[in-house]
Every structure is written in structure tokens, then in C-alpha cells.
């Protein structure tokens with residue numbers, strides 16, 4: 001028994017590592033049995049990350065491992081190696097694009113320690129850092145491939161992925177999926193991130209020329225499989241070429257460390273509403289797309305204490321994934337007139353304040369009034385701008 005890992009076969013213009021694995025599995029020798037399939041998301045800031053930033057792995061068992069290696073050599077040379085060197089430039093995609101550099105690894109006996117997985121999901125990893133496999137093929141993709149095998153599954157979810165049937169159709173970006181059934185699936189308690197209930201938009205289908213028709217995410221294997229099959233069985237859903245259920249690290253928060261606390265010293269609001277919060281020990285960023293995180297950040301004032309978590313970006317800032325206020329500084333306001341219940345007004349610099357109605361004076365110039373934040377609890381970005389790895393905050397309470 002052993003594990004085969006695979007990564008870096010897709011690019012912006014096409015290809016998909018899950019489809020490459022599906023084809024590999026479908027063409028294995030008869031005496032090989034297939035176990036668990038994994039879809040593992042990696043560090044979102046990795047320089048050479050692929051479009052979906054995911055690696056895959058599969059558990060394989062055979063009595064004849066040598067024959068399997070001969071088969072994999074041949075499959076690698078004919079089907080995967082030719083995928084190298086593909087690169088697509090895109091105007092609206094600002095990140096530097098690297099050519100695909102597929103990699104495949106086979107671990108027969110000793111599985112790499114999960115410390116390597118945590119490195120690959122939290123920071124930049126070099127090819128020279130990877131543990132030795134029993135056999136390996138190709139280049140840069142060996143990093144993700146090894147991480148997928150090393151993953152110790154402390155937090156798991158599932159994704160049932162279905163692939164489109166015709167090669168030509170990949171070019172057409174519109175995918176036909178039964179939207180009524182998707183709505184039913186979204187209402188089930190074991191599925192998550194299927195549909196954005198605010199906009200009604202599907203969240204299960206990728207955009208662009210990629211062979212994936214959809215991926216249904218769920219907290220159980222059965223629920224992922226049944227929901228995907230329910231969509232596939234509808235006449236309103238286009239034909240597929242296959243479907244498989246993967247165990248994934250999506251919604252695991254594995255890319256994050258412990259929550260952090262800090263005091264806000266400076267708030268800078270940029271164009272489109274992005275907020276830079278300079279705190280005592282951290283510089284944190286709330287992006288324009290981050291919904292409630294952005295709104296709460298814009299409301300903050302100097303001296304507020306916040307608790308947060310997010311990704312450590314290579315530019316030394318923390319990109320917020322969740323935020324809550326733990327201690328808002330009070331607001332200094334003028335006292336109220338007890339008789340008239342209206343706010344008193346200043347008569348001039350450093351002078352007493354006076355009620356505008358009854359004209360009574362007060363020597364108390366300022367009072368502390370508690371500020372009411374727009375959100376009392378943790379907030380997160382809306383579904384459509386959340387990372388695959390991000391765990392819904394509701395889960396930390398209810399699951």
C-alpha cells in the first residue's frame with residue numbers, strides 16, 4: 001500500500017489537477033485497488049501557486065508494486081509530463097504567472113511527517129525542503145504532491161467533483177447545472193458554501209476553461225456524494241465524464257495559527273474602502289471585498305482592542321480572515337441636560353457647557369460614552385470572497 005501525490009498540472013488557460021488524477025485512476029492496472037482521494041489546498045501566497053492552489057493524492061494498494069511503478073513511469077511520460085511549460089497571461093490577473101511544472105511522488109512505506117504539510121499550507125516552501133519520496137517524477141509540483149501525502153487530516157471536509165464531458169465545451173465558460181436542485185442542496189445541513197444566499201449565485205462551479213463542472217462541499221462523505229449525484233441525475237444539468245469524492249482540508253483553518261490580540265493605533269482607509277490598521281505589534285489589512293470585516297474595521301478608533309486572525313502575507317502585513325472587537329474605547333461627548341434631556345453645548349474653548357434650551361451650565365465638559373460596534377461577535381468575509389481553507393466561524397460554536 002502507498003500514497004501517490006500529484007500537483008501543478010493546471011494553469012489559468014486550462015487543465016486541472018483533479019481531472020489529471022481522475023484519468024490516471026481510471027487507467028490503472030486491474031490489480032491496483034484505489035482507496036482514499038485527497039484534495040489539499042496550499043499556502044495562498046505561494047509564488048508558484050496554481051490557479052486552484054490545490055494538490056491531490058490517492059491511496060493505492062497492489063501486490064505488484066514494481067508493475068505499478070512501471071505503469072506510472074509510462075503514464076507520467078505520455079500523459080503528465082507533456083503538461084509542463086504551459087503558461088497563460090491574463091490582463092485582469094495581476095500575479096506573476098509561472099509555467100506549469102508538474103510533479104508526482106510515491107510514498108510506499110514511510111509517510112512524510114505532517115510538519116511538512118503545515119509548512120506548505122502556512123509559508124513558502126522550496127523544492128529542496130521536501131522529504132524524500134520512494135519515487136518521484138517532475139519538478140515544482142512535487143512540493144504540493146508531497147504535502148497532500150503528508151497531511152494528517154486533523155480537520156476534514158469533503159468535496160464531490162464532477163468533470164464536464166466534452167473537450168470542446170471546456171471553452172464555453174457557462175456551465176449548465178440544475179439551479180433548483182442546487183437550492184435544495186444548499187438548504188441541507190451537511191453541505192456548505194454551495195450557493196450565496198444573498199445573491200443566489202452558485203458557488204460550486206469554477207469560472208473559465210477548466211474541466212470541472214462543479215464541486216459540492218460537505219461535512220460528510222455521503223452527503224457530498226449524494227448531493228453531487230442528485231445534480232448529475234437532473235436533465236437540467238449537463239452531461240459529465242465522471243465524479244469522485246475527495247477528502248479535503250477545506251474549511252480547516254490549517255493555514256492559520258492562534259488568534260491574536262492587539263491595540264489599534266492608527267486607521268487608514270484607502271480607496272474602495274480597504275482599511276489598514278496599524279496596531280502596537282501588527283499591521284493588519286481589511287480588504288474592500290471583506291464585507292463585515294471591512295465595515296467593523298472602518299468603525300474602529302485609536303485605542304480599541306481587537307482580536308483577529310489572518311494570513312501572514314510576504315509584505316509583513318496580516319490579511320484579516322476574522323475579526324472582533326474586545327474592548328472599544330469610549331467616546332468623549334458633551335453631558336446631557338438632566339432636565340431637558342438634550343445634549344449640552346460648548347460656550348467656547350475651555351469654557352463651561354450650557355443647555356441650549358434651559359441655559360443651565362455645567363462644569364463637567366466631557367463624559368465617556370460607550371460606543372456600540374456594528375457587530376458584537378466575530379465577523380468573516382462574505383462566502384464569495386472567502387478562501388477555500390477558511391473555516392466558517394459558526395462552526396467553532398456549533399460543531
Ligand SMILES: [Zn+2]
Pocket residue numbers: 337338339340341355356357358359360
Ligand atoms: Zn436644559
